[in-house]
Amino acid sequence: MDPATVPAPSGLLLAASVAMLAAALWLLLPKSSDTLASRRLGILLGALALVGFAATGRSLGSVGENGVFLTVSAVALVSGLATVVTRSPVYAAIWFAMALAGVAGVLLTLGAQFLGVATIVVYAGAILVMFLFVLMLAQPSGMAPYDRVTNEPMLAASAGAVLLGLLSMSIGRLSAIEPPACCRMPSRADAIASGSAAPVSPEAGDEVARLGAELFGRHLFSVEVAGILLLVALVGAIAVVSRGEAAAESGREAA
């Protein structure tokens, strides 16, 4: 499948998609004049924008492949949109978990099995739970006022949509901006092309094993540094908590 054979989407479609996405975001973001109709219109426009952006993509050949990819990416994007626009932070967190599932699906589709699973385990299993703990600790009863209004929704939605449009345009023209050979990092693909490295075997288990070998071989030092970083973050968080509590209490006493 040569990308050059697939016709690039027209600029008009892209512009329409950007405008619809901006409008959808603006309509869906929490604000005082929310009505059910405006939310529905927002959902409709968002769906249309999703379709528009999907049209800038490429066909993957078989219907099955297309279907799987479209499904997981739609789950990821729709859940992401819902994370952003949902008023209740708890629901937002749950939508985020959904988005993570979609992302994991995309990663699996791409053939990164380890990362797909790790995302679920680390993010949904650890980080997100931590968020929920904090929410339970800190969330006041009822809907907080700051969850019901947003900051500069029009401008932010436009900026985000325009940025997405620009990125889509660039991605669509990807074949035109392949970097010249001199500026490319020597990659395994080049090595394979030049015959100096064996082609990667497609077996799944092999993929994970190779990633592990890469991590603990070439990138061992970085892994150790990342481990130390984790330790430092842990110690730092504990230190801040204990000191902050003391300060808060003394502040309360002084008050």
Next chain:
Amino acid sequence: MSLSISHLVVLVPLLPLLGAIATVLLGRRLGPRAHLPALAGIGAAAAVAALVLLGTAADVRGGHGEPSRPVEVITTLWNWATVADAGVADTASGTPLGGAATATAPFSIPVSLRVDPLTATLLVIITGVGLLVAIYSIGYMHGDPGYPRFFALVAMFVFSMSMLVAASNFLLVYVFWEAVGACSYLLIGFWYSKPQAARAAKKAFLVNRVGDFGLAIATFLLWMTYGTLDFHDTYTADGTIVPGILGQTRLSDAAGYVGGAVGTAICLLMLLAACGKSAQVPLHVWLPDAMEGPTPASALIHAATMVTAGVYLVTRSAPLFIGCPGALTVVSIVGATTALVAALIATVQNDLKRVLAYSTISQLGYMFAALGTGTMLGFTAAIFHLVTHAFFKALLFLGAGSVMHAMGGVIDMRRFGGLRQLMPVTALTFVIGAAALAGVVPFAGFFSKDEILAALHSKAHPAAHASDHAEVRVAGGALPDAAAGPFRAASYRSDAAPRGAAGDAVGLDALDRPATFQWLYWMSLFTAGLTAFYTFRAVFMTFTGPLRVPEEAGHHAHESPREMTGPLMVLAVLSAGAGLVLFVTDALGRFLAATPSLSAPAIVATAVPHAFHLDLAIQGTLAAAIGIAVAAIGHYGRRSDSATTARWLGPLGPILANTFYFDALYRVAIVKPLEALALVAALVDRYVVDAAVDAIGRVPGTWGAVARRLQSGLLQRYALAGVVGVLAIVLALAWQLRP
């Protein structure tokens, strides 16, 4: 002897300078003994100056030739600055004198001191009177919070004044001319918290600037004309001579000096400088106000020494003036006019120190009148009067200070009287000083004033004096070559004619007529009578009659302490005897004749045998007697205070009381326009310059006020701004990478 003199002369200014520095450094620690370093410095300098005088006198006597051989000793300490290739601009009026000062002559300023009779005499006067005044000040300034400062300034002044008279270079003269002005300024404003004192100091400074400006321009012109500023000849390594302005080489050259317009301009500018420093009309207005300073400072600076700097300058530059008879006559006219005007004003003053201040102006006028005759007699008479005046005017000022000290600062003669009962020593010495000033027969002033009158008379009536010096008159002032022989070095080319040489006369020269000097003679004689009148009016008002003491005096009303009466007595002896001794022996006249400046052929030609002119002495004594008699009658008949005097004077009264409206005239003609100009400048500064600066200063503030609104404290607005920036960059990239 000359070797030791060249060393000693360095010590004369150096010792007071060290004293001043020591006083500045140690003054606070020494407390009531702060006078010691300054006193030691000035005292030692006085002793050294006396040695210098004796050595110079020995040198003069050593040369038996007649006319007296010029004596000078030059000590070059170091070279202050050398400007290579400082060419003399080849102006339209001619080329520089001689071959030495060519268009690429280096301009060097050697710091060199000289000793000649004139300098030696003045050094003794400066350090001697300085020492007496310093001793007197121990008593007078006792307990003043600025005690160390006063002595530091006095020592500094003695240093500056010694350097002024010892410097052998016009630029150095200018430097120390300013230095004594600065000391004078600081001493007039010594009690700076008193508004009048501060104002008087400012006035003295500003009025002196006018004169200093003249000296600066004169110095420039001298450099342009003669290519050097040295007084003395300089012998270079290769045997050539760079003739100094007052050096032997040029003096012995008949065509050595520039006359005409340039010469007259130089002389008149120097006269302007002298008028400023010596308080001659029309720049005399600062001296009466300068009496706001401490009385010892007035005695030293504004009576005995600094104000005579103008007389010194003209005497030193005598050869320059001789070539410009017009300028010389102007000197005389200015002097005689000043003498008369100041004497008239003095007659109505009620402030004892102001009487003495105007008297000083008047006596300085006498000296200038004598200088203006341009004869040997005139120059020596002026210096003679300078010497005797230093003695008796210092005495009078110190006496006035003694009275002021006893009267608790009151100096208005109408408020006290009969003080001879209270302060016998002060009264006696003051009367001696007054007699000397008035020109009473055996006292100093009589002889010096008599010589001045004689000098004027000989100019006014040349025929009557023709017999005096017919045998020495030489046409054109040129001396036979033999006299100048030793100095005529091979390399010095005298054939190069100086610009504007003797021939071309200036319109001003027309003033140089006997008739002018007849007027000046009678003016001076009348002034002599006035001098006697106002002097004894002051004596009578202060010391005779019933005892009256103002209430401010308090417990001070008694004779002054020994530190103050001692100098008074010394000065009284000098005032009484110095004139007689110096006149009878003619020591000063013969001594001064050996000064290089006065050994110019044109001056030597006017020398006359020393003689006592009985007819002139009778005229002078008569004038003095009339003046004293009028004062006595006025005082004993009706009190000579302002009301009675005003009735006598009639319409002249207000004019005199307002000092001929000089101050008012200056106020209207100079001060007010300048104030208006200053106001305009101030307004421009405030509303144009300042406003512009402020406007520039407000620009960042305005920008800040605009940009400040961006700091809302809302984190997400900052993030949004960042995203918008990113978007802009991405847009720019997309635009650049467009297909």
Next chain:
Amino acid sequence: MIPAPLLINALLVGAGLFCLGLVGILTRRNLIVMFLCAELMLQGVSVTLVAWSRYHGDWGGQVLTVFVLTVAACEAAVALVFVLQAFARTGRLDAAAWQSLREETLPRVIDRELPEGDAAGPTWPTLTPAGVRPPEDASHTLEREHV
């Protein structure tokens, strides 16, 4: 190795996630939701990295994604501590609660109008009450003292 169309599609998904997260960061005021959105942006980046890594057959991208995971965990730990501290001081999870950091002369930004409709908030599922604590029995405690 993945084909080019898959790369392009994956990049589009990554860009979409990134931009959605960005909009969320900029608009939502709840600190927790802001962090969720930041994580969403990280997910977009991860997808992009993995897509390129697979396209080039190079492991670098995936290794980098592992590190992204690690750093995200660290970030979450530390940032949540700060969020808790902020909550302890203001009682709110509001990013706009720290407006006092603004320029002195500027007025405070106040929300003029709030939607009335959903002030009550969502109704959370509840469990039926069970296992009620029995009342304290004084005699029972007295008995215990003899044990």
